[in-house]
Amino acid sequence: MADTVTPEVRSRMMAAIRRKDTKPELALRRALHAAGFRFRVDVRKLPGSPDLVLRKWNTAVFVHGCFWHRHEGCPRASTPASRAEYWAAKFEGNVARDARNRSLLLEAGWRVATVWECGLLGAALEPTLEELTGFLTSGGGRAIELPAAPVIPGRRRPAKASLLPGSLRLGHPLDCPRAGNALGPVAGGPSRQMSVAV
Numbered sequence: 001m002a003d004t005v006t007p008e009v010r011s012r013m014m015a016a017i018r019r020k021d022t023k024p025e026l027a028l029r030r031a032l033h034a035a036g037f038r039f040r041v042d043v044r045k046l047p048g049s050p051d052l053v054l055r056k057w058n059t060a061v062f063v064h065g066c067f068w069h070r071h072e073g074c075p076r077a078s079t080p081a082s083r084a085e086y087w088a089a090k091f092e093g094n095v096a097r098d099a100r101n102r103s104l105l106l107e108a109g110w111r112v113a114t115v116w117e118c119g120l121l122g123a124a125l126e127p128t129l130e131e132l133t134g135f136l137t138s139g140g141g142r143a144i145e146l147p148a149a150p151v152i153p154g155r156r157r158p159a160k161a162s163l164l165p166g167s168l169r170l171g172h173p174l175d176c177p178r179a180g181n182a183l184g185p186v187a188g189g190p191s192r193q194m195s196v197a198v
C-alpha cells in the first residue's frame with residue numbers, strides 16, 4: 001500500500017519522533033530537577049542534540065551509554081565477539097562524533113558535561129549528581145566527564161563526608177517546596193541532623 005503522505009512529509013514526521021528516553025537519563029533529570037535545577041531536554045539546535053541544556057549555567061549535558069559511546073575501562077563497554085570490523089567502525093564513528101560535537105559546543109562558548117550511564121545507576125547516582133551540580137554552580141572548568149572513573153558493579157566508592165541527609169549538599173534552594181518532599185521535612189532538616197550527629 002502506498003504511503004498516504006509524500007516522502008518529505010514522512011521524513012519530517014519520523015524526525016519529529018523523539019528518540020527514546022533512557023532510564024539513567026530520566027534518573028538524572030529527576031534528581032537534577034529535585035535539586036532545583038531547570039533545563040531543556042534534547043536540544044536539537046545545538047551540536048549533537050545535548051540531552052540536557054542548562055542555560056542559566058551555560059552548560060550542555062550529554063548522557064552517554066557506556067557501550068555505544070565507549071566508556072574507557074568500563075565493564076559495560078564490552079566488544080561483541082562477532083562482526084568485529086562492523087563494531088569497530090561503528091564505535092569509532094560514535095566516539096569521533098562525540099568529540100566533534102563537544103569541540104563545537106566549547107568553541108561556541110558552552111560548558112560541556114559528559115555523564116556516563118554507569119554513574120547514574122543505583123547508588124552511583126547520588127555522588128555523580130553531587131559532582132555534576134558542583135561543576136554547574138562552580139562555574140569553573142569548561143568540560144567535565146563524570147564519574148571520574150567507571151563504576152564497577154559490586155565495588156563501593158569511598159563514602160564521602162558530605163553524604164549527610166538534607167538538601168544543602170545539593171545546593172538545593174532551602175525555600176524550594178520540593179526540599180521537604182524529596183529530601184525530608186524542612187523543619188528539623190539539616191540542623192536537626194547535625195545536632196544528632198554531635
Ligand SMILES: [Zn+2]
Nearest residue numbers: 066071074118
Ligand atoms: Zn561506564
